Amino acid sequence: MNDSSLVANAAGFRAQLIDWYDQSARDLPWRSQPSLYKTVVSEFMLQQTQVKTVLPYFHNWLQVFPSFEALASASEEAVVKQWEGLGYYSRARNLHKLARIISDLDSIPTDAKSWLALPGIGPYAAAAVCSIVFSDPSAVVDGNVVRILSRLVADRSEYKTTTDAAKTHQSLATALLNHARPGDHNQAMMELGATVCQNQKPQCLLCPVQSICQAKAQGIETKIPRFNKTKAVKQTVERAWIVSPKGVLLYRIPQTASRMKGLHEMPSLEVLNLKTPKTSPLIVRKRSITKYRITERFHQISPEKAFNGDLPDHFLWANTDSIASLTFTGPHRKWITELIDIVSEKQQGSNTHANSAPDTKNSLNFRGSSNP
DNA sequence: AAGACGGGGCG
DNA sequence: CGCCCAGTCTT
Numbered sequence: 001m002n003d004s005s006l007v008a009n010a011a012g013f014r015a016q017l018i019d020w021y022d023q024s025a026r027d028l029p030w031r032s033q034p035s036l037y038k039t040v041v042s043e044f045m046l047q048q049t050q051v052k053t054v055l056p057y058f059h060n061w062l063q064v065f066p067s068f069e070a071l072a073s074a075s076e077e078a079v080v081k082q083w084e085g086l087g088y089y090s091r092a093r094n095l096h097k098l099a100r101i102i103s104d105l106d107s108i109p110t111d112a113k114s115w116l117a118l119p120g121i122g123p124y125a126a127a128a129v130c131s132i133v134f135s136d137p138s139a140v141v142d143g144n145v146v147r148i149l150s151r152l153v154a155d156r157s158e159y160k161t162t163t164d165a166a167k168t169h170q171s172l173a174t175a176l177l178n179h180a181r182p183g184d185h186n187q188a189m190m191e192l193g194a195t196v197c198q199n200q201k202p203q204c205l206l207c208p209v210q211s212i213c214q215a216k217a218q219g220i221e222t223k224i225p226r227f228n229k230t231k232a233v234k235q236t237v238e239r240a241w242i243v244s245p246k247g248v249l250l251y252r253i254p255q256t257a258s259r260m261k262g263l264h265e266m267p268s269l270e271v272l273n274l275k276t277p278k279t280s281p282l283i284v285r286k287r288s289i290t291k292y293r294i295t296e297r298f299h300q301i302s303p304e305k306a307f308n309g310d311l312p313d314h315f316l317w318a319n320t321d322s323i324a325s326l327t328f329t330g331p332h333r334k335w336i337t338e339l340i341d342i343v344s345e346k347q348q349g350s351n352t353h354a355n356s357a358p359d360t361k362n363s364l365n366f367r368g369s370s371n372p
Numbered sequence: 373a374a375g376a377c378g379g380g381g382c383g
Numbered sequence: 384c385g386c387c388c389a390g391t392c393t394t
Contacts, residue, residue, distance in 0.1 A: 042389085048377090048379095048391090049388065051388090085379070087377080087380085088377055088378055089378080090377070090392070094391080094392090120392090142388095143387090160373085163390070166390090187389090199388090232384095258377090259376080260377090260378085286384090287378085288378080288380090289377080289378055290379095
């Protein structure tokens with residue numbers, strides 16, 4: 001890869017970039033009155049998650065956990081609950097661990113190498129936090145920076161993952177770093193990638209370094225960087241909508257599970273040991289989990305079919321009160337609302353024919369019947 | 373080195 | 384419906 005001319009002109013690159021950033025930086029909440037805590041929280045939330053998605057979560061988080069100490073004092077359950085819907089829940093657990101470590105520390109390390117040892121802190125986050133908060137001269141290489149650097153030098157290599165590409169470009173990023181303002185330089189790189197040097201439709205006319213971009217010169221900017229694409233895997237999950245006078249039947253993912261431990265969802269027919277009904281499902285919904293494209297079909301099932309005797313471990317009946325306090329996987333909280341509406345509408349119709357089935361909404365509103 | 377890990381937004 | 388997004392941890 002020929003990056004020698006870019007490195008030779010590093011001073012010019014830094015100046016163009018930082019001038020553009022001073023002019024164009026978005027007004028983001030973690031940038032106003034910055035602190036170590038706000039920076040760390042934002043960096044955790046922004047991993048694999050877009051700014052627009054993070055914004056409301058960041059705001060609410062600061063209200064509930066305004067400091068490392070407040071976060072350290074909270075239970076893990078409360079922390080995960082506050083993270084509900086953001087995904088990658090290990091981020092929340094690691095942020096919680098980090099808060100407890102930081103709170104106990106006599107002096108907080110200020111260099112990326114030391115931060116690398118902390119939970120949830122990888123090469124990217126260590127450089128980001130330490131450069132932004134402590135002016136540590138560490139260059140970040142995230143997906144944005146990979147895209148910018150790949151294009152600047154017209155790197156046609158095909159990469160397996162962003163991590164692989166990041167390793168390749170780390171030395172160039174380091175060579176370009178602005179040591180007078182490392183934090184702003186790093187944020188400027190990511191800002192440029194997010195708002196100008198975009199993946200699909202790069203806004204080259206707005207780019208402060210368009211004149212030195214080799215990919216642009218060759219007209220191949222949209223073809224770089226190259227990643228070998230992983231194909232999606234399709235799955236179907238059959239689930240049960242079971243309502244009794246005690247509420248709706250939910251499943252709590254065991255602590256022994258590899259992912260989403262302790263989170264709640266509507267039980268699959270598989271964990272209930274039930275066969276898929278011939279009748280059509282109440283609703284069918286789709287979601288994506290990393291490479292998986294999952295179709296979830298919700299079947300209405302009478303409570304007698306679920307269990308003969310006592311409720312086994314990991315199952316619970318939830319009414320509208322307890323549902324509010326539980327943490328759900330993905331969109332299951334939203335889907336419960338949809339199912340309640342659909343089933344209650346059906347019963348409205350059948351109730352006009354003078355037969356009286358138990359009403360779903362009344363069952364779920366039953367106070368005092370709660371989970372074991 | 374490869375796989376796993378969530379969810380929402382967008383064209 | 385396919386692709387994208389301020390990565391890290393585990394195996």
